[in-house]
Each structure stands twice: as C-alpha cells, then as structure tokens.
Amino acid sequence: MTIADGLKAAALLFVAAIVQVSIFTQVHVFGGVPDVLLVTLVAVSLLRGTIVGASGGFFAGLLVDTARLGELGLTSLVLTLAGYWIGRYGETTGRDRAHAPFLSVAVVTVLYSFGLLLVHFVLGEPAPAGAMLRGLVPSIVMNLVLAAPVYAVVRRLLRPLERADLATEVQLLG
Amino acid sequence: MAPPNRTARVAVLASSVQRSRSDRHPSRARSAAVRRTVLVLLVLLALALLTISFRSPTSGALHDVQGYGASALRPFQVAADRVARPFRDAYNYVDGLTSAKAENAKLRAELKTWHELALANLAASKQNGTFKRMLHYEGGPTFPSGYRAVNASVISFPSGPFDNQLAISAGSHSGIVAYAPVVDAYGNLIGHVASAGPTTSRVMLISDPESAFAAVDLTTKVTGLVRDGQGNTLILDRVPKEASVRQGDVIVTEGTRNALYPDIYPYGVPVGQVISVGTSDIASFLTVQVAPFAQLGSLDSVAVLVRKP
Numbered sequence: 001m002t003i004a005d006g007l008k009a010a011a012l013l014f015v016a017a018i019v020q021v022s023i024f025t026q027v028h029v030f031g032g033v034p035d036v037l038l039v040t041l042v043a044v045s046l047l048r049g050t051i052v053g054a055s056g057g058f059f060a061g062l063l064v065d066t067a068r069l070g071e072l073g074l075t076s077l078v079l080t081l082a083g084y085w086i087g088r089y090g091e092t093t094g095r096d097r098a099h100a101p102f103l104s105v106a107v108v109t110v111l112y113s114f115g116l117l118l119v120h121f122v123l124g125e126p127a128p129a130g131a132m133l134r135g136l137v138p139s140i141v142m143n144l145v146l147a148a149p150v151y152a153v154v155r156r157l158l159r160p161l162e163r164a165d166l167a168t169e170v171q172l173l174g
Numbered sequence: 175m176a177p178p179n180r181t182a183r184v185a186v187l188a189s190s191v192q193r194s195r196s197d198r199h200p201s202r203a204r205s206a207a208v209r210r211t212v213l214v215l216l217v218l219l220a221l222a223l224l225t226i227s228f229r230s231p232t233s234g235a236l237h238d239v240q241g242y243g244a245s246a247l248r249p250f251q252v253a254a255d256r257v258a259r260p261f262r263d264a265y266n267y268v269d270g271l272t273s274a275k276a277e278n279a280k281l282r283a284e285l286k287t288w289h290e291l292a293l294a295n296l297a298a299s300k301q302n303g304t305f306k307r308m309l310h311y312e313g314g315p316t317f318p319s320g321y322r323a324v325n326a327s328v329i330s331f332p333s334g335p336f337d338n339q340l341a342i343s344a345g346s347h348s349g350i351v352a353y354a355p356v357v358d359a360y361g362n363l364i365g366h367v368a369s370a371g372p373t374t375s376r377v378m379l380i381s382d383p384e385s386a387f388a389a390v391d392l393t394t395k396v397t398g399l400v401r402d403g404q405g406n407t408l409i410l411d412r413v414p415k416e417a418s419v420r421q422g423d424v425i426v427t428e429g430t431r432n433a434l435y436p437d438i439y440p441y442g443v444p445v446g447q448v449i450s451v452g453t454s455d456i457a458s459f460l461t462v463q464v465a466p467f468a469q470l471g472s473l474d475s476v477a478v479l480v481r482k483p
Contacts, residue, residue, distance in 0.1 A: 002226060006219050018247070018250045018251060018254050019254055019351040020333075021251060021333075022251040022254035022255050022258070022329070022330065023254055023255070023258040024248075024331065025330065025331040025333040025334075026262070026331050026472070028471065030334075033333060033334050050209045050212075050213070051208070051209055054212055054216050055212065055216065055283070057216075058216045058219070058220060058224075061220070062223075063247070065227075066240055066243040066244055066247060067244055067247045067329075067330055067341065068330045068337070068339070068341055068376075069240065069241075069244055069330075069339075069369065069371065069375070069376035070337070070339070071224060071227045071228055071231070071343045071372060071374075072224065072226070072227040072236060073219075073220040073222070073224030073225075073227060074224055074227075076216075076219075076220040076223065076224075077217065077220035077221065077224060077282050078215045079215070080213070080217055080220055084213050112339030116336055117336070119224075120336050123224075123228060125384075126336070126338075126382070126383035126384060127336065127384070128335045128336070131335035132334070132335045132336070135334065135335060148286075156385055163323045170445065
C-alpha cells in the first residue's frame with residue numbers, strides 16, 4: 001500500500017460519500033435506496049484489505065454524518081466494521097474470486113441495514129424494522145447493479161496487490 | 175507413521191515437529207496484531223464520538239466542529255447536485271407528462287372549489303379584521319405575517335427508513351434558531367429546525383417518529399396530536415370517538431393554547447387533508463389518517479420561519 005494508493009482510496013470514498021448524500025439518497029425505488037458509498041467501500045476493502053477497509057469506512061462514515069448533521073460516529077461505527085469484515089474476506093477466502101464483489105455487496109447490504117437498525121435501537125431512537133425489511137430487497141438489487149461498474153472503476157484505480165502483500169491465515173508447510 | 179499412498183507434502187503437514195509460536199510467522203503475527211489494534215481503536219473512537227454527539231445533539235464543541243465541517247462540505251454537495259439536476263429534471267419532465275392529462279382535469283375541478291372558498295374567506299377575513307379592531311384584540315405572532323422567511327436549499331435528504339431529517343443551507347448566521355418552524359414553497363408545514371450550525375441546519379420532518387404537535391380540524395375545530403403514520407401519511411391522534419372529523423377536512427397547526435407551554439408552531443400553518451377516519455369498539459380514539467400537503471420526499475428548497483422582533 002503506497003501513499004498514492006491511500007490518496008486514491010481516500011478520493012474515491014470522498015466522492016462516493018458526497019454523491020451518496022447529495023444524489024443517491026433521493027432515489028427511492030420500492031422503499032429501497034441505492035448506496036454507492038457502501039459499494040465503493042466494499043470494492044476498496046476487497047482490493048486493499050482490512051486496515052484500509054476499516055479506516056476508509058470510519059472516515060467515509062464521518063463525512064456522511066457531518067454532511068447530514070446527524071449523530072457523529074453512528075455511520076462510522078457500522079461502516080468501520082463493514083470495511084474490516086469485507087477486507088478480511090478479500091484477504092482470505094474472497095481473493096481472486098470473480099463473484100466476491102457481488103457476494104460481498106449483497107451480504108454487507110443486509111448486515112449494514114441490520115447494523116444501523118441495531119445501533120438506532122440501542123440508542124433508543126426510532127428503528128422501523130418493518131420499513132427497513134420492505135426496502136431491503138430493492139436496496140440489494142440496486143447495490144448489485146452498481147457493484148459491477150463501481151468495482152471496475154475502483155479496480156482500475158487501485159490495481160490488485162500481489163499475493164505476497166496480502167495477509168493470510170492459512171500457510172502450507174513443506 | 176503415514177500410510178504409503180499419502181504424498182510427502184501432506185506428511186509434512188502431519189508431522190509432529192513443533193516450532194516456537196514467536197518465530198513461526200513473525201511478520202504475519204505482527205500484521206494481525208496491527209490489524210486488530212486499528213479496528214479496536216477506530217471502533218472506540220466511533221463510540222466516543224457517538225456518545226458525545228448523542229449526549230449534546232444541539233450544542234457543544236463537537237456540534238460546532240460538525241457545523242463547520244458541514245459548511246466545508248457544502249460546495250461539494252452543491253456541485254454534485256448541479257451535475258445531477260439535468261438528469262433529475264429530465265426524469266421529472268417525462269414523469270409529469272405521463273400523468274399531465276388526468277392531473278389537469280383534477281386541478282380544474284379543485285380550482286373551482288378553491289375559488290369559491292377564497293371568495294368566502296376574503297369576506298370572512300375582512301369581517302374578522304373589523305371585529306378585532308372593535309374588541310381591541312391582542313393576538314400572538316400569527317402565520318405568515320408574524321414571521322420572516324429564510325429561504326434555503328436542501329443539501330442532504332433523508333437516506334432511508336431510519337432518517338427523517340434534512341440538512342439545509344442556512345444556519346444561525348441567517349437568524350435561524352432551534353425549533354423554528356419550516357415550511358415548503360407553498361407555506362405547508364414540513365417540520366422544525368432540530369439544530370442550527372453557522373451556515374447549515376438540520377430539520378426534523380413531521381414524518382419523524384419523534385415529532386408530535388397539536389393540530390386542529392379547520393372545519394369542525396376538533397383538536398388532536400399529529401404524529402407519523404403508515405407509509406407517507408400522518409395520524410391525527412387523541413381525537414375522541416364522539417368528535418366529528420370528515421374525509422377532506424383540512425388540518426392546520428393549533429398554535430399555543432397555554433402561554434406557559436408555548437407551541438413551536440404558530441396557529442394556522444397548513445398540515446394536510448383528512449383521507450380516512452376509522453374507529454373500533456376497543457379503541458378510545460378515532461384513527462384519523464392525514465395526507466400531508468408538503469411533498470416530504472422530494473423537497474428542493476424550504477423556508478424557515480424566523481419570528482419578527
């Protein structure tokens with residue numbers, strides 16, 4: 001991971017956060033909202049691993065919370081965990097798998113929605129589970145539609161690391 | 175001892191040779207430790223921010239920093255909005271064409287009704303002014319004459335089911351304070367200012383589950399409490415079963431009834447129209463469903479009502 005890579009990842013997440021807050025939040029289809037920031041975070045995490053994923057999720061969440069004037073740290077918390085988890089998947093099981101971005105986007109959309117629901121519930125804020133569940137499938141579909149172009153752009157900017165640079169858990173001896 | 179058909183590689187995997195934990199893969203162990211440390215630090219930082227932000231949502235140093243941060247991000251949001259606007263306008267244009275004919279007929283019928291009503295209101299308003307002068311009536315601030323409108327564009331929209339708040343491009347520098355009423359371009363109620371930064375503010379919509387305010391049926395003068403309802407509707411709650419509320423009645427804000435507990439909304443801000451009235455044997459109150467006049471899901475600009483000195 002070079003400084004140039006870090007700057008590229010930061011720029012990608014910054015643009016995605018601004019676009020998400022300004023444009024995509026107005027797109028409501030059958031109760032679902034596409035999340036280009038989440039999809040970009042998945043792509044960055046898959047290509048650059050846990051530390052970049054978690055840090056990117058934290059700062060992207062902070063940007064979203066700041067722009068929306070919402071509770072600081074709420075989106076950061078959930079996106080940090082999402083970035084870390086997807087980064088770990090990218091470093092181990094998901095690397096070199098063509099379906100990894102799509103699987104990650106689908107799973108992380110569900111986990112992200114439930115994560116937000118849980119945090120709102122714990123904070124004693126309104127947590128409309130019914131509305132969230134109704135919009136979940138359309139959100140997954142829209143995020144999956146975004147996954148291919150977003151992953152292609154991110155992959156073009158952040159070329160996949162050599163296998164030796166990636167952390168692994170399994171090492172064959174002999 | 176390994177069976178004869180096993181490969182040498184597997185035999186090595188199965189060997190009982192033990193290596194010390196520290197020198198097995200020192201760089202990988204270090205990498206795992208760094209990874210977990212970063213995660214824990216970021217999660218703790220997010221929790222700390224969340225705690226501070228949650229405990230003081232409308233004031234404090236963090237709130238001020240957030241306000242300045244939002245101001246710094248605003249140019250980028252405006253730029254993104256300008257890029258997207260032609261596409262949105264094109265979509266709205268095509269969408270409008272498909273329903274234009276039916277909408278035209280409906281609006282013509284409505285115009286006839288409203289025209290008759292406007293004439294009746296004009297006469298009543300003149301009579302009301304005369305009565306007030308005769309009685310030397312001292313009223314509180316009224317809508318809209320008692321307020322100055324601060325017009326602002328919407329810079330961030332509700333993002334999903336958890337979010338019923340907007341960010342707007344005007345703040346305390348324009349005279350906006352917390353709890354100031356917010357209306358749309360036609361004067362219909364949208365909500366109130368939840369917190370005001372220097373150049374941006376957060377608006378809680380009337381569809382937020384935490385929002386509740388007193389309202390009155392203009393026709394029957396029945397009062398109730400407006401809160402969020404199913405879908406894109408509101409509920410006029412606490413209306414006794416014996417009260418008379420009819421479909422089509424207009425609901426407006428009730429304003430302050432007790433000077434000790436002033437309402438944040440003045441009297442007479444249009445809220446919505448009754449679309450259904452229901453009840454059941456076991457319910458204590460009527461279920462009055464109200465369709466809000468304001469299009470809460472597609473607001474481009476709003477007006478914050480700042481009380482005139």
